[in-house]
Amino acid sequence: MTAIDRSRLQPLSAREKARFVAEHPKSKSLFERAQKSLLGGVPMNWMSKWPGAFPVFVESAQGAHFTDVDGHDYVDLCLGDTGAMTGHSPRPLVEAAEQQLRRGITLMLPTENAVWLGEELVRRFGLRYWQFALTATDANRFSIRLARMVTKRQRILVFNYCYHGTVDESFITLKDGVPVARRGNLGPPVDPAVTTRVVEFNDVDALERELGHGDVACVLMEPALTNVGIVHPNPGFHQALRDITRRHGTLLIADETHTICTGPGGYTQAHQLEPDFFVLGKPIASGIPAAVYGFTEEVGDRVRAQIRTEDCDTGGIGGTLAANAFSLAAMRVTLECVLTEQAYARMIPLAERFVAGVEDTIKKADVPWHVTRLGCRAEYLFTSKRPANGSEAAAAADFELEQFMHLYALNRGVLLTPFHNMALMSPATTPTDVDRHTEVFREAVRELQGN
Ligand SMILES: Cc1ncc(COP(=O)(O)O)c(C=O)c1O
Numbered sequence: 045m046t047a048i049d050r051s052r053l054q055p056l057s058a059r060e061k062a063r064f065v066a067e068h069p070k071s072k073s074l075f076e077r078a079q080k081s082l083l084g085g086v087p088m089n090w091m092s093k094w095p096g097a098f099p100v101f102v103e104s105a106q107g108a109h110f111t112d113v114d115g116h117d118y119v120d121l122c123l124g125d126t127g128a129m130t131g132h133s134p135r136p137l138v139e140a141a142e143q144q145l146r147r148g149i150t151l152m153l154p155t156e157n158a159v160w161l162g163e164e165l166v167r168r169f170g171l172r173y174w175q176f177a178l179t180a181t182d183a184n185r186f187s188i189r190l191a192r193m194v195t196k197r198q199r200i201l202v203f204n205y206c207y208h209g210t211v212d213e214s215f216i217t218l219k220d221g222v223p224v225a226r227r228g229n230l231g232p233p234v235d236p237a238v239t240t241r242v243v244e245f246n247d248v249d250a251l252e253r254e255l256g257h258g259d260v261a262c263v264l265m266e267p268a269l270t271n272v273g274i275v276h277p278n279p280g281f282h283q284a285l286r287d288i289t290r291r292h293g294t295l296l297i298a299d300e301t302h303t304i305c306t307g308p309g310g311y312t313q314a315h316q317l318e319p320d321f322f323v324l325g326k327p328i329a330s331g332i333p334a335a336v337y338g339f340t341e342e343v344g345d346r347v348r349a350q351i352r353t354e355d356c357d358t359g360g361i362g363g364t365l366a367a368n369a370f371s372l373a374a375m376r377v378t379l380e381c382v383l384t385e386q387a388y389a390r391m392i393p394l395a396e397r398f399v400a401g402v403e404d405t406i407k408k409a410d411v412p413w414h415v416t417r418l419g420c421r422a423e424y425l426f427t428s429k430r431p432a433n434g435s436e437a438a439a440a441a442d443f444e445l446e447q448f449m450h451l452y453a454l455n456r457g458v459l460l461t462p463f464h465n466m467a468l469m470s471p472a473t474t475p476t477d478v479d480r481h482t483e484v485f486r487e488a489v490r491e492l493q494g495n
Contacts, residue, residue, distance in 0.1 A: 045412040045428060048492040053448055056491055060451045064096040067455070070113040071101045093462040095451035105132035107472030110459075119477040121467035122459045126302055129327035129420070130382045131472030137330040140377035141370070150368035157372040161336075164379050168309050169300075171322050171338035176367035176375075180301040180325025181209025183337040184264060186361040187321040188213065190339065191262035191295045194346045201254055201263045201294070203245040205434025207271035208264055208299050209325075213239045218435070244433035245269055246277060248284045255292040262295040262321070267311035270302040273425045273437040273464050274416045282317055295343065297321040301335075304328075305468065306419040307392075308385050314419075329374035330382060336375070387471040391420035394469040394478050398422045401482030409489045420469040424485075452488040453481065 065072060075098035078085040084092050091099045100112040108131055110120050123129050130137070158176070165174045177183040188200055188211070200213050208214045215229040216236040223237045241260060243250035254260065267282065269275035289296045298319035300310040304327065307314045312322060320343050325335030339347070351359060365371075399422050402415040412428040425431070427440035441464065450460050458481050460467055467481065 046410045046493065048411060048445070048489070049494055052492055052494055053444060057444070057448045057451070060448065060455055061096060063455050064451060067116070068096075068098075068100060068112070068114050071098055074101045074113065075099070090462070095447040095454060095462070100454070107131045107134075108470050108474070108477055116457060118454070118457050118459045119473075119480050120459050121469075121473075121477075121481060122461040123468045123470055124331055125326075125461050125463070125466075126305075126468060127326045127331040129305065129468055129470055130330040130378060131470035132331075134330055134378075134382045134471070136377050136381035137332075137374060140373050141332065144370050144373035147369070149370045150365055152364065152368075154367065155369045155372055157369070157376045158367060160376055161372060161379070164376075165336060165338055168379070169312055169322050169324075169338060170309075171319075172341040173344035174336055174338040175361075176372070177325070177335040177337065178333045178363060178366055178371065179209065180299065180323060180335045181211060182363065182366070183323040183325055183335040184208045184211050184214075184297070184299055187297050187323055187337050187339070188262060188264065189360050190343065190347055191297065191321065193350060194343055195261040195293060195295060197259050197261040197294075199239060199241055199257075199260045201241040201243065201251075201260045203265055203269065203434060204242055205272040205438050206264070206266065206269065208266075209301075211264070212236070214264065216240045216242045218242055218244070244435060245275055246281050246432050248281065248288070251285065251288050255288055255294050258292065260292070260294045262297050263289055264297045264299060266299050266301075267303050267306075267315070267317060268418050269434055269437065270305075270418065270421065270423075270466070271463070272434050273431060273440065273466075274418050274421065274423045275431050275433060275437050276416070276418070278432065282315065286318055295320040297323060299323045301325045302421070303418065304383075305391075305421040307388050308383060311418075327383065328378060329371050330378045332371055332374040334371035334375050382471065388420065390471055391469040391473070394473050394475065395420045395422045395467075397475060397478045398467055398469070398481065401478065402485055405482070405486045405489050409493060411489060411493075422467050422469075424465045448492075449485075449488055452491075453484050456480075456484045456487075458484050 075085045086092050103111045103113050111117050162174045202214050204218050215226040216223050217226045223242045225232055225236050241254040243254055296319045298312050303311040320340050322338045395417050399415050399417045402424050406413050413426050415424040425440045426442045431437035
């Protein structure tokens with residue numbers, strides 16, 4: 045296999061950076077203005093990660109496209125890092141949201157939509173009881189709290205290089221086999237090794253060993269890792285994970301915030317998993333802040349038996365705006381009309397098309413990369429070997445090359461997520477959109493090879 049010519053990367057990157065600045069004068073000027081009031085010129089720190097000297101400022105978005113303030117149109121394969129997996133502002137959502145805006149936004153009282161949603165969530169995902177939150181982070185945090193309360197154990201276990209939102213306990217990695225705070229972890233409340241055990245994904249022996257301590261309330265997992273590239277479970281891994289957790293009295297949380305790309309019932313339904321908790325946020329209300337967490341009858345009954353009504357508002361779960369009427373309406377219409385079986389039947393073949401296009405270039409150019417897929421999500425990695433765990437996936441990261449590939453695509457009207465090389469298909473994405481990426485990807489590799 046031919047490694048790409050690194051000596052070409054630096055001048056090509058410089059050329060792309062200059063092109064980006066020249067073609068985005070209005071974004072540049074907004075970014076300069078933002079320096080006076082926003083830290084780093086961005087409203088949320090992750091936005092500093094976009095390739096190029098500044099992020100593009102958005103004028104409007106619809107379906108799988110958006111337009112920036114300089115008038116460029118983009119195919120959006122980032123889709124708000126899954127928040128807009130529904131496509132931007134799908135019509136049924138806009139209609140339902142407009143109606144609900146006129147009928148009240150938040151009351152701290154339930155609406156009928158809450159009941160409809162509870163019934164639909166039971167039908168889709170199989171768990172018995174449901175509660176609502178505003179972000180997947182919160183839904184994870186609340187699930188962890190409940191797992192601790194039910195098991196009377198302090199610790200949790202996560203997989204190396206996981207991401208589950210800004211959950212303090214999850215910012216831990218293995219360094220030479222020793223658990224340490226993850227690089228970049230800002231102001232951790234305590235050393236995460238105090239709260240968390242961490243093992244490699246797919247490592248059954250390590251799971252057995254760590255859960256054997258008898259102090260782990262729950263395993264918090266993505267059924268396939270999606271936040272360090274896609275890492276699939278080995279055959280039999282989920283069965284082993286479930287057997288081991290049950291044997292050690294540890295509860296299992298499936299965070300399906302990203303793996304909902306697998307199908308309408310998530311990875312859980314597609315692979316008949318049996319988690320004790322199920323978490324879903326981001327696209328569940330088409331990007332309007334909303335999240336859900338569900339749990340089994342056994343967990344629910346144990347929780348209810350332990351919560352006193354008098355203390356239920358200060359127990360560390362819930363929130364004033366959680367389950368507000370607006371986000372309930374948005375979730376209902378999203379599940380009823382947007383993230384449907386028919387939508388997935390369109391989205392998944394598009395991701396297959398993406399994979400086929402990228403794979404063709406990888407093979408023809410003979411670069412040591414590969415492309416992988418989970419439902420309607422696809423991702424290319426800078427290694428020919430499919431990673432078996434988070435460490436192997438992280439070792440394949442190449443930030444300089446990644447930034448170049450992203451900027452090259454951005455300058456040609458295609459937006460990838462700013463984290464690794466992830467692309468997501470929405471119900472509004474078209475084959476032409478996918479082919480646009482394929483073409484741009486082929487050109488980037490061709491230039492890198494100097495052909
Ligand atoms: C698997 C997973 N869980 C939870 C979250 C957190 O979502 P949010 O930032 O909306 O709270 C993310 C965000 O990327 C995620 O990928």
